[in-house]
Structures are given as C-alpha cells and as structure tokens.
Amino acid sequence: MFPTPIERTTPGTQLLYKAALPIALVLWLLPLLGVAMTSLKPSSDLVSGNYFGLPSQIAFSNYLDVFQNSPIASYILNSFKVTIPTVIGAVALSCLTGFALAVYRFRANLLLFFMFVAGNFVPFQILMVPVRDLTVQTGLYNTTAGLALFHIAFQTGFCTLFMRNFIRALPYELIESARVEGVSEFRIFWYIVLPLMRPAIAALSVLIFTFIWNDYFWATVLTQGADTQPVTAGLYSLNGQWVAQWQLVSAGSIVAALPPVIMFFLMQRHFIAGLTLGATKG
Amino acid sequence: MPGGNRTGVWRRNQRRLAPWLFLAPGLAMFLIYVIYPILDSLWLSFFEWDGLGEKLWLGWENYVELFDDEAFYTSLKNNVIWLLLYLLAVPAGLFIAIFLNQTVTGIRIYKSLFFFPFVISQVVVGLMFSWFYAPNFGLLYTLIEAVTGTGVAILANERFVTYGIIAAGLWPQIAYCMILYLTGLNNVSPDQIEAGRLDGARGWRMLWHVILPQLRPATFIAVVVTVTGALRSFDLVSIMTDGGPFGSSRVLSFYMYEQALSEYGYRMGYGAAIAVILFAIMMLFITGFIWKMVKDERAGV
Amino acid sequence: MAPFVRSGQFVDVSDVWEANGLKTSLKSALASMTIDGKQWGVPYTYYQRGMYYNKTVFAEHGVSVPKTWDEFLAACATFKAAGIDCTTTGTKALWPGGGWFDYMNLRTNGYEFHMELTGGDVEWTDDRVRKTFENWAQLVEPGYVTRNHAAIDWQDALPLLVQGKAATYLMGNFAVAPLKDAGMTDDTLGFFQFPEITPGIPMAEDAPTDTIHIPVGAKNPEDAKKFLAFLATAQVQTDINEILGQLPVNNASTSPDDPFLDAGFEMLSNAYALAQFFDRDAPAAMAKAGMEGFQEFMVKPDNIDRILKRLEKVRKRAYK
Numbered sequence: 001m002f003p004t005p006i007e008r009t010t011p012g013t014q015l016l017y018k019a020a021l022p023i024a025l026v027l028w029l030l031p032l033l034g035v036a037m038t039s040l041k042p043s044s045d046l047v048s049g050n051y052f053g054l055p056s057q058i059a060f061s062n063y064l065d066v067f068q069n070s071p072i073a074s075y076i077l078n079s080f081k082v083t084i085p086t087v088i089g090a091v092a093l094s095c096l097t098g099f100a101l102a103v104y105r106f107r108a109n110l111l112l113f114f115m116f117v118a119g120n121f122v123p124f125q126i127l128m129v130p131v132r133d134l135t136v137q138t139g140l141y142n143t144t145a146g147l148a149l150f151h152i153a154f155q156t157g158f159c160t161l162f163m164r165n166f167i168r169a170l171p172y173e174l175i176e177s178a179r180v181e182g183v184s185e186f187r188i189f190w191y192i193v194l195p196l197m198r199p200a201i202a203a204l205s206v207l208i209f210t211f212i213w214n215d216y217f218w219a220t221v222l223t224q225g226a227d228t229q230p231v232t233a234g235l236y237s238l239n240g241q242w243v244a245q246w247q248l249v250s251a252g253s254i255v256a257a258l259p260p261v262i263m264f265f266l267m268q269r270h271f272i273a274g275l276t277l278g279a280t281k282g
Numbered sequence: 283m284p285g286g287n288r289t290g291v292w293r294r295n296q297r298r299l300a301p302w303l304f305l306a307p308g309l310a311m312f313l314i315y316v317i318y319p320i321l322d323s324l325w326l327s328f329f330e331w332d333g334l335g336e337k338l339w340l341g342w343e344n345y346v347e348l349f350d351d352e353a354f355y356t357s358l359k360n361n362v363i364w365l366l367l368y369l370l371a372v373p374a375g376l377f378i379a380i381f382l383n384q385t386v387t388g389i390r391i392y393k394s395l396f397f398f399p400f401v402i403s404q405v406v407v408g409l410m411f412s413w414f415y416a417p418n419f420g421l422l423y424t425l426i427e428a429v430t431g432t433g434v435a436i437l438a439n440e441r442f443v444t445y446g447i448i449a450a451g452l453w454p455q456i457a458y459c460m461i462l463y464l465t466g467l468n469n470v471s472p473d474q475i476e477a478g479r480l481d482g483a484r485g486w487r488m489l490w491h492v493i494l495p496q497l498r499p500a501t502f503i504a505v506v507v508t509v510t511g512a513l514r515s516f517d518l519v520s521i522m523t524d525g526g527p528f529g530s531s532r533v534l535s536f537y538m539y540e541q542a543l544s545e546y547g548y549r550m551g552y553g554a555a556i557a558v559i560l561f562a563i564m565m566l567f568i569t570g571f572i573w574k575m576v577k578d579e580r581a582g583v
Numbered sequence: 584m585a586p587f588v589r590s591g592q593f594v595d596v597s598d599v600w601e602a603n604g605l606k607t608s609l610k611s612a613l614a615s616m617t618i619d620g621k622q623w624g625v626p627y628t629y630y631q632r633g634m635y636y637n638k639t640v641f642a643e644h645g646v647s648v649p650k651t652w653d654e655f656l657a658a659c660a661t662f663k664a665a666g667i668d669c670t671t672t673g674t675k676a677l678w679p680g681g682g683w684f685d686y687m688n689l690r691t692n693g694y695e696f697h698m699e700l701t702g703g704d705v706e707w708t709d710d711r712v713r714k715t716f717e718n719w720a721q722l723v724e725p726g727y728v729t730r731n732h733a734a735i736d737w738q739d740a741l742p743l744l745v746q747g748k749a750a751t752y753l754m755g756n757f758a759v760a761p762l763k764d765a766g767m768t769d770d771t772l773g774f775f776q777f778p779e780i781t782p783g784i785p786m787a788e789d790a791p792t793d794t795i796h797i798p799v800g801a802k803n804p805e806d807a808k809k810f811l812a813f814l815a816t817a818q819v820q821t822d823i824n825e826i827l828g829q830l831p832v833n834n835a836s837t838s839p840d841d842p843f844l845d846a847g848f849e850m851l852s853n854a855y856a857l858a859q860f861f862d863r864d865a866p867a868a869m870a871k872a873g874m875e876g877f878q879e880f881m882v883k884p885d886n887i888d889r890i891l892k893r894l895e896k897v898r899k900r901a902y903k
Contacts, residue, residue, distance in 0.1 A: 002380070002383070002467060002470055002475055002488065002489070002492075002493050003380055003383065005384065005385060006384045006385075006386060007385070007386075017384070017386070018386060021386075021389075021392055024381070025392060025395055025396065028395075028396060029395065029398065029399075030421075031407075031410040031411060031413075031414050031453070032398070032399070032402075032410065034410070034413065034414065034421060035409075035410045035413060038413065093307055093308035093311065094308060096304040096305070096307065096308055097304065097305050097308035097309065099304055100300075100301040100302075100304035100305045101301075101305075103301075104297070104300065104301035106298070106301055109301075110576070110579070112305070112309070114572050114575070114576070115312075115317070116312065117572065117575065118568050118572060119312060119316045119317065121506075121510050121564060121567070121568045121571070122316065122320065122561065122564065122568075123513060123514060123535060123557065123560045123561055123564050124514065124516070124535070125516075125534075125535050125538040125539065125553075125556070125557040125560055125561075126319070126320050126323045126554075126557040126558065126560065126561040127315070127316065127319040127320065127323070128323075128538070128539070128542065128543070128553075128557065129319075129322075129323060129326060129333075129542055129550045129553060129554055129557075130318065130319035130322035130323055130326070131315060131319050132543070133333075134314070134315075134319070149311075149315070150315055152311060153311035153312055153314065153315030153316060154315060154316060156308045156311055156312050157312060157316065160308065184296065185296055185297065185300040186300070189304070210401060213403070214402075214403035214404065214405075216403065216404060216405050216516075216517045216520070216521075217516050217517065217539075220520075221539075221543065232403050232405045235405050235406070235409070236405060236520070236521060239409060239521075240736075243736045243738040243739055244736075244738055244739050244742070246413055246416075249409055249413070250409075250413070253405075253406040253409050253410065254406075256403060256405070256406055257401075257402045257403060257406045260401050260402070260403070261398070261401050261402070264394075264398075264401045265394070268394060272397075272461060272465065275458075275461060275462075276461060276462055276465035276466075276500075276503075332586075332590060334590045334592060335590040335591070347900070350896075352893055416734075417731040417734045417735065418731075435731040435733075435734035437734050438675075438731050438732075438733035438734030438735075438882075440882075440883075523675075524675070524676075526675060526677070526733065526875075526878070527674075527675075527733035527734070527878060527879070527882060528733070528875045528876070528878045528879035528882070529875050540871075544871075545867075545871075546862070546867040546868065546870055546871035547867060547868070547871065548867065549868070
C-alpha cells in the first residue's frame with residue numbers, strides 16, 4: 001500500500017494525521033458550509049452584518065420561502081422530467097450499441113466506436129445552433145421532451161464507450177457456446193448478456209442522472225420559463241430575482257443540489273465504479 | 283416450408299445483419315444530434331444568419347472578422363489560462379488521494395465528503411464562490427481587507443476575475459481527479475511496493491519511480507477529463523460574471539453563446555465560426571486521446 | 584422593434600390604430616411605432632429616468648438639488664470629503680452604464696447628435712463623443728462613483744442609497760418601489776432631473792416605452808388585434824399603470840397619484856424629445872459592445888482611446 005499505512009508510523013504521526021483529517025475536510029468544504037449556514041440565517045442576520053457567525057436562530061423559513069414564493073418546485077419537477085427519460089433512453093440505446101460493438105467483428109466497428117468516443121469530447125457550442133434549429137423545426141423547442149431527446153443522443157456516445165468496454169470484459173465463451181447451440185443473436189443479447197450487464201447499467205444510470213441533472217448549458221439553449229426549465233437554469237433566473245438575498249440563493253442552491261447528492265450517497269459504490277472505469281486497467 | 287426462404291436469408295446472414303440492427307437506433311440519434319450538427323455548423327460559419335431570416339453567403343468573412351476581434355483574443359487567452367491552471371487539478375487530486383489512502387476508522391466517509399463537490403451542479407458551485415468573493419461581505423473579500431486594508435472584488439477586477447472563476451472550477455475537478463487516483467492507488471501492486479522498499483526507495487522516489495508508472499491509466503483519464511472540462515468551461519463564467527467585467531472573463535464557449543443566442547446577439551454564423559475554432563482546438567486533443575486509445579486497443583486485441 | 588419588423592416577424596397593426604383613433608390618443612408614441620408608414624404594435628406604459636437622491640444626506644451636508652453639471656460636481660466633492668459615494672450604480676448587468684452614457688451624451692451634445700450616434704451615422708472617435716467622455720471623466724476620475732460597481736447588480740446598490748452611503752442614483756422609476764420597501768419615504772427619497780451640462784442645449788430625456796406586438800403566424804390574429812385595441816383604451820392604461828406604478832401612454836388616462844410619477848410626467852411632458860434607452864436606440868451588437876465599453880470606462884477611464892477605437896470598429900460592422 002502507498003503511502004505507508006499510518007498504523008505503522010509513530011503514535012505522534014498517527015495523532016497528527018487523525019487531527020489533520022477533520023481540519024482538512026472543513027477547509028475543503030468551506031464554501032459549502034458557508035452556504036449551508038447562510039441558508040439557515042434569518043434575513044435580519046444578513047442585514048445586521050452577521051455574515052460569518054452562527055445564525056442567531058435557525059430559519060428553516062428560508063426553505064419554506066423558496067418553495068412558496070418561487071417556482072422552484074416546478075423547476076425541480078422539470079429536472080426530473082428531463083433526467084429520468086434521458087437515463088432510461090441513453091442506457092437502453094447504449095446497451096444495444098455497446099453490445100454490437102463489443103461482440104461483432106465488422107469492418108466499420110472500430111471506426112464507429114471511435115466516432116462515439118470522439119463525439120463525446122466535442123465542445124457543445126459546435127452543436128448549439130443546429131441542434132436548437134432542429135428542435136425549433138420539430139416543434140420541440142421549450143419542451144422537456146426536446147431537451148431529453150438531445151441528451152439521450154449525446155449521452156449515447158459516452159454510454160456506448162462504457163458499455164462496449166464492459167461487455168468486452170465478459171467471458172466471450174458464453175456467447176460462443178450459445179451460438180453453437182443455435183441460440184439467435186437477439187436471444188443471446190436478451191437472455192445471456194443483458195443480465196450480466198446489471199452492474200454497468202446501475203453505474204451508468206447514476207452517472208447519467210447526475211450529469212443531466214447538473215446540465216446548465218443545454219437547459220438555457222433549449223428551454224425558457226418556469227414551465228419547462230430545469231432547476232439549474234431556474235436557479236440562474238432566481239439568482240437574478242433574489243439579488244442580495246443570499247439566504248434565499250443559498251437555500252435554493254441547496255435544494256437544487258440535493259437530488260444528485262442523495263443519489264450519490266445511496267449508490268456510491270456504483271457511482272464511483274462508473275466514474276473510475278478504466279482508471280485501473282492497463 | 284412456407285416462409286422458410288425468408289427465415290433462411292435471416293439465418294444465414296444473422297451474424298452480419300445483427301450488429302447493424304443493434305446499432306440502428308443509437309447510431310441514428312447520434313448522427314442526427316451530434317454528427318450532422320458539427321457539419322452544419324462548419325457550413326453555417328460561412329454565412330450571416332440571424333436565426334430567423336435568410337442566410338447570406340459570406341465566404342471567409344466571419345473568420346476574417348474573428349481574427350481582428352479583440353474579444354476573440356481575450357477569450358482565446360483566457361482559454362489557455364484555463365487549460366494550464368485547470369491541469370493543476372491532476373497533481374492536486376493525486377495529493378489528496380495519497381493523503382486519504384489510509385485505513386483509519388471513518389476514512390470512507392472522509393473520502394465521500396472530499397468527493398462531494400463533484401456531485402454538485404456547477405451552477406451551485408458558481409453561486410457558492412460568488413458568495414465567497416462578494417464585495418463588502420464575502421469571506422475572501424473581508425479576509426483581503428483585513429490583511430491589506432482594501433478589499434478586492436475579485437469578480438469585478440479584470441486582472442483577477444479569470445483566476446477567481448478557475449479556482450471555483452478547480453474545486454470539483456480536483457475531487458474528480460482524487461477519486462480516479464484513489465481507485466488507482468487501490469490497485470497498485472503490493473509486490474512492487476515491497477520490491478521498491480527493499481531497493482531503498484521511499485517517499486518521493488517511491489512515488490515517482492514505482493507508484494506513478496502504475497497510475498498511468500488514472501493519469502490519462504484525469505488529463506482527458508480535465509482538458510475537456512477546461513475547454514468546455516461555460517457554466518461558471520455564465521453564472522459568476524456573464525463574461526464581465528467588460529468582457530474580460532470571456533472564454534470561447536461563452537463568447538460563442540453570447541454572439542449567437544444571448545440578449546444582444548443573434549449572429550448565428552459568427553457564433554458558428556467561433557465554435558469551429560474551439561472545435562479545432564479540441565480536435566487537437568481528441569486526436570491525441572484517440573490515437574492513444576487505438577494504440578491500447580491494438581495492443582489489447 | 585426594428586429588427587423584428589425588418590425580418591418580417593411582426594404583423595402590421597395599422598388598422599387597429601386607424602379604427603380606434605389611436606393616432607390621437609397615443610399620439611406621443613406614434614412616431615416611434617411607425618416604420619415605413621405603418622404601425623407595428625401598441626404602447627401601454629412608459630416611465631422616466633433621472634436622479635433619485637437621499638434627501639437626508641443632502642440636508643446633512645447642506646447640498647441643494649444641482650441644476651448644472653458644475654453644481655453637481657461641487658456636490659460630489661462635498662460628499663467625497665465626507666466619505667459618501669456621490670452617485671451609486673451597479674453595472675454588472677451593463678445597462679445601468681448605458682443610462683449614464685445616454686444622459687452624458689444627451690446633455691453634452693443634444694438629442695439629434697445622440698440619435699445620429701446610436702443610429703450609426705457618427706464615428707465613435709468623433710471629437711464630440713470624446714467631449715462626452717471628458718465630461719463623464721470628471722465624475723469617474725475623482726472616484727465619485729461607487730467603487731465596486733462592476734461587481735454588483737443595480738439592486739445591490741440600492742442599500743447604499745438607503746443607508747446614506749451614497750447620495751444619488753441615476754435610475755428608472757421602477758427603483759422607487761424597492762427603495763420604499765427598504766424603508767425610504769417621500770420625505771427621505773427625492774427625484775431630480777439630470778443636470779444641464781452644455782448650456783443652452785434643449786433637455787431631452789430617456790423614457791423607455793413598453794409595447795405589445797403580434798408575431799407573424801399567430802394562431803388567432805383577429806382576437807389579438809381586439810386585445811391590442813383593448814390595451815390601448817384610456818381606462819385599461821389607467822388600471823395597468825396603477826399596478827405597474829408607471830405612466831400611461833394614452834393621453835386620456837389618469838396617471839397614478841404618486842409624487843415621483845407626477846414629477847416624471849411633468850418632466851417628460853416638457854422634454855424636448857424622448858430617447859428610448861441606449862440598448863433600444865442602438866442595434867444589438869452596438870448596444871452590447873457600447874455598454875461593455877461604458878463599464879470599462881467607468882472602471883478604467885484611461886482606456887478611453889482603446890475603447891472608442893473598438894466601438895468604431897463595431898459601428899462599421901453593426902449598421903450594414
């Protein structure tokens with residue numbers, strides 16, 4: 001193990017390390033803690049200049065205020081309406097594409113694979129004008145469906161890379177022996193490979209959920225107004241309304257950040273497995 | 283047998299046709315929403331178009347204008363700064379990963395909490411740091427005021443603003459690199475470490491000669507995601523400064539949006555030209571990444 | 584409005600104007616709603632811009648309402664000595680700087696010149712434009728403007744006026760409501776017309792008018808036209824502006840009973856001419872570049888040569 005395990009060092013070093021951990025954590029999360037604290041302060045604290053101290057009283061009313069006096073609930077609902085279909089769509093499509101590219105040898109295979117990979121790194125701006133135009137033309141501009149459709153297509157790139165590499169690592173003999181027994185290609189996919197892909201599906205779902213929930217650029221390009229905008233874009237407009245009311249901005253931020261955070265803590269293992277795929281293999 | 287012929291054709295060609303059937307839906311979506319738009323943008327960059335009326339052919343005029351545009355150079359310069367400073371996330375992530383790669387009680391919770399910033403939307407990160415930098419009451423502002431006597435409003439100062447935004451961007455990016463390295467460190471072969479120890483390698487020498495070579499896959503991914511992230515930087519600029527003060531924190535991705543879609547811009551063609559430049563820069567990196575991946579792929583087969 | 588009309592996005596509503604006698608009742612807005620001899624929309628509200636000030640601060644320092652630029656600068660010197668921002672603003676969203684430029688240029692060179700400049704017919708490097716910035720520099724260089732204005736939004740600057748840390752604020756009348764919410768009253772908050780700079784130049788004002796249009800391709804243009812006619816009536820404009828706290832365009836409407844609106848109405852009725860606002864008078868690309876330049880000037884007045892050269896480059900392109 002690297003570095004040297006702390007248990008093998010002197011008691012002094014051990015103590016130092018255990019003290020350093022929480023201090024480092026607090027410093028690291030300082031912006032977050034500050035905002036969390038601000039979100040619980042009554043506005044009078046901010047007016048009277050109590051910016052850094054503890055709240056004079058815990059004001060959950062800020063959260064209530066955010067929900068009652070802003071369309072944040074509608075924004076959050078829109079985020080779900082975009083995120084969930086995208087997760088399902090992108091994962092489903094990439095199960096198919098990933099399977100095709102992992103199992104079959106044909107001439108365009110590597111070319112298509114690297115097209116998906118390369119597309120994944122493309123700057124969004126090169127897609128912006130045509131995608132917006134296309135969405136307007138198909139009547140999907142300013143709908144959650146229009147936004148979700150684009151996300152599905154774009155995320156298919158990353159998901160295909162992920163799924164293809166995952167399926168490649170499965171034992172190929174399984175497929176071979178099924179073929180020998182005359183099982184059709186579709187049944188191989190459905191009954192043999194798909195059940196083995198569960199961990200990959202779980203990992204991708206959590207990852208895509210977080211990516212899409214946090215998307216801001218496409219939300220501003222393809223939607224407008226509280227009826228369709230997801231919470232990231234909504235937060236931007238609320239920030240414009242709540243100028244100088246940092247207790248509300250903070251509470252709104254925390255609310256917007258919560259779903260992916262919960263998702264992360266519930267599905268941590270899958271999340272990290274997905275994110276670090278490829279970080280270990282040579 | 284009725285219908286036997288059809289099944290026969292399918293049977294015989296199943297292995298050849300199946301991949302295309304599996305690929306069809308995903309490939310179609312990808313072609314429509316990613317590949318075609320890239321080509322369309324290239325084409326569009328030779329036109330003047332307000333998004334509503336007729337397109338007007340300009341030839342290279344958009345590019346000529348671009349190379350005489352002060353705001354373009356400001357954006358380009360900022361993109362370079364972003365790229366260089368953002369790469370600090372890689373060593374910083376490694377450093378934190380080494381710091382946390384222990385087995386004391388509760389370390390798993392520490393690891394999760396250190397990773398936390400990555401899960402939060404950049405919009406929220408941007409707001410958090412805006413609060414941190416805010417003039418008159420922001421934590422950093424007050425700190426600088428206490429030390430030097432006059433506070434600096436980072437986000438209103440054309441010299442510091444880009445660095446201020448990058449610092450905000452580094453926060454989640456370091457967390458990302460950290461988690462990559464933590465996973466990598468987990469898989470470093472204990473035998474080699476022991477062998478290294480026997481050879482008398484310790485500390486830095488051990489890190490440099492034994493550990494880092496084994497972390498190469500993690501480093502590769504960390505560099506890829508960091509470079510991509512740096513060139514994509516849009517959210518934070520939009521949230522924290524809207525490109526200001528007086529355009530000094532623009533980056534190409536933001537400038538493109540500004541020209542094509544913001545309140546004061548509907549120059550789709552000019553925006554497309556900016557996007558093409560950004561795309562070309564990104565292509566340099568993408569080609570490098572893909573080249574390495576192809577090499578690995580060939581070696582792996 | 585012009586870009587939308589030119590690209591064929593708006594429906595011609597001249598018939599609504601004709602049938603409802605709007606050319607008389609909305610007379611003041613007729614010229615600005617007409618392109619190629621046709622009317623393209625219906626105005627329903629407008630408001631004044633000008634100097635809102637903290638009466639208490641003025642009284643404490645023995646300053647009376649300035650009528651001329653020299654008086655204003657003298658007042659600024661007094662406030663500066665007392666550690667008070669003579670005038671505050673928040674230019675993060677750029678447009679508040681546009682308001683400043685409008686008044687500096689209208690008062691230095693007059694309405695006709697301002698319209699020529701925003702219309703793209705004058706070079707930004709013209710000596711008359713430089714004169715405007717020289718006058719403006721008398722305010723910026725001594726530090727009479729709130730220091731971190733580029734970092735804050737216009738709302739962030741309101742508390743400074745409320746708390747007496749700033750004496751004046753060049754704003755639209757919509758600022759009155761939040762200022763009163765924050766505790767100011769008719770006794771502590773005052774309004775005055777932007778002072779005269781070049782003597783003898785007739786006083787024109789910034790007074791943005793809000794309008795409603797019908798987009799081409801609307802599903803039900805007939806009823807939309809009925810709605811426009813409804814919106815143009817005296818009673819409706821009275822009611823709307825009661826709620827908005829702004830001025831009705833229909834000359835048979837009654838304005839809300841409010842000292843600030845009274846002062847505004849009085850000022851605008853006697854105005855030599857009305858400008859819409861920099862980002863409406865100039866086309867989008869020019870407006871954006873211009874307001875960015877104004878912000879830069881208000882932070883770095885020494886950069887003026889570079890700024891003007893840049894704006895001239897934009898002008899050559901933006902008015903094709």
